[in-house]
Amino acid sequence: MAKILVGLSGGVDSSVAAALMVEQGHEVVGAYMKNWINTDNVPGDCPWENDVDDAHAVAKKLGIEFRVVDLIDQYQDRIVDYLLEGYRSGITPNPDVYCNREMKFGVFLDYALSQGFEYVATGHYARKRDRADGSADILRGADTNKDQSYFLALMEQHQAKHALFPCGEMQKPEVREVAKRFELPTAQKKDSQGICFIGNVKMSDFLRHYVPDRPGNIVDTEGKRLGRHKGLHLYTLGQRKGHGVASPRDGVAYVVVGKDLKKNELIVGYNEESTPGLYASKSVVGTVSWVNKPVTARRKIEAQPRYRAKGEPVWVSPREDGKLDVEFIRPQRALTPGQICAFYENGVLLGGGVFESVE
Numbered sequence: 001m002a003k004i005l006v007g008l009s010g011g012v013d014s015s016v017a018a019a020l021m022v023e024q025g026h027e028v029v030g031a032y033m034k035n036w037i038n039t040d041n042v043p044g045d046c047p048w049e050n051d052v053d054d055a056h057a058v059a060k061k062l063g064i065e066f067r068v069v070d071l072i073d074q075y076q077d078r079i080v081d082y083l084l085e086g087y088r089s090g091i092t093p094n095p096d097v098y099c100n101r102e103m104k105f106g107v108f109l110d111y112a113l114s115q116g117f118e119y120v121a122t123g124h125y126a127r128k129r130d131r132a133d134g135s136a137d138i139l140r141g142a143d144t145n146k147d148q149s150y151f152l153a154l155m156e157q158h159q160a161k162h163a164l165f166p167c168g169e170m171q172k173p174e175v176r177e178v179a180k181r182f183e184l185p186t187a188q189k190k191d192s193q194g195i196c197f198i199g200n201v202k203m204s205d206f207l208r209h210y211v212p213d214r215p216g217n218i219v220d221t222e223g224k225r226l227g228r229h230k231g232l233h234l235y236t237l238g239q240r241k242g243h244g245v246a247s248p249r250d251g252v253a254y255v256v257v258g259k260d261l262k263k264n265e266l267i268v269g270y271n272e273e274s275t276p277g278l279y280a281s282k283s284v285v286g287t288v289s290w291v292n293k294p295v296t297a298r299r300k301i302e303a304q305p306r307y308r309a310k311g312e313p314v315w316v317s318p319r320e321d322g323k324l325d326v327e328f329i330r331p332q333r334a335l336t337p338g339q340i341c342a343f344y345e346n347g348v349l350l351g352g353g354v355f356e357s358v359e
């Protein structure tokens with residue numbers, strides 16, 4: 001029997017994670033992390049009060065203690081500032097990945113350990129495997145469609161060791177069945193989308209509140225002016241809609257292929273493999289971390305360049321500066337600085353890093 005703090009978000013997955021831990025006879029407490037309250041009237045809609053009520057109702061149904069842990073200041077420092085800073089500097093940050101490392105398995109885990117818990121359990125679709133040497137691996141979730149191990153790519157060993165993912169062996173429909181079996185009040189609740197505090201509102205509307213518009217020219221790959229943009233931070237590589245440049249002819253669309261930060265120009269090109277900037281094979285990945293065994297010499301492994309992408313074969317070569325040269329065997333569309341590159345081998349998450357440059 002272990003002492004486990006379950007991160008109860010008010011969603012069905014974490015409700016089931018808690019139920020399973022209780023069923024297995026562990027000593028379980030549920031806790032909601034309060035990360036963000038919309039005091040600035042920022043466009044965005046995080047129904048956190050409903051979520052706390054739902055999390056509380058689940059704890060009550062399971063007969064376990066429920067706490068609300070206030071991490072608003074830490075969330076501002078570690079996630080909101082990182083997000084805004086990233087967009088201001090022209091990259092596309094990934095707050096969901098940082099939230100796992102810095103919040104759920106960062107300050108929330110620290111809180112749990114300080115309170116005498118041995119583990120933090122979450123509803124992530126990922127698996128954890130303990131090894132004979134006492135270390136822990138993170139593996140892809142059994143439900144290939146829901147697998148969330150990508151979001152854990154920056155987790156380190158001490159975090160993995162104290163993590164539990166009770167839903168990781170299950171398929172989503174089974175999770176809903178378990179929720180029904182326990183008569184959990186969240187059994188029918190819709191899955192949440194995107195980053196909590198932005199809720200259902202577009203990232204561009206959220207950003208507008210903090211980062212002033214900075215209009216400039218939209219140009220093609222030859223430098224010809226095609227239109228005006230509202231601010232480079234509002235556009236992402238590979239983006240097809242919303243830049244306002246009409247297709248030049250039927251069947252061909254313009255997509256964002258680059259940003260010239262110095263000239264404040266947005267570069268668009270045809271949505272084709274031959275368009276310079278849109279597809280790339282070579283990249284440099286920084287902020288590298290390994291879950292268990294680091295890759296110390298040039299090796300062929302798998303890399304996943306975004307959440308909804310497959311693992312792709314790559315050559316990784318450690319560099320003297322601690323970064324990695326990562327070469328995709330097949331050219332990839334819209335590899336984006338700031339986004340996370342997760343590394344795998346045979347379904348085991350090796351670690352990850354942040355794309356710094358791409359060519």
Ligand SMILES: Nc1ncnc2c1ncn2[C@@H]1O[C@H](COP(=O)(O)OP(=O)(O)OP(=O)(O)O)[C@@H](O)[C@H]1O
Nearest residue numbers: 007008009011012013014031032033122123124192
């Ligand atoms: N505000 C929160 N407080 C406590 N734990 C949280 C919170 N937000 C997320 N978590 C934990 O992290 C896990 C993954 O978070 P994510 O936002 O991706 O949720 P999800 O996949 O929609 O799961 P759920 O159905 O449990 O909300 C959740 O299952 C939960 O255990």
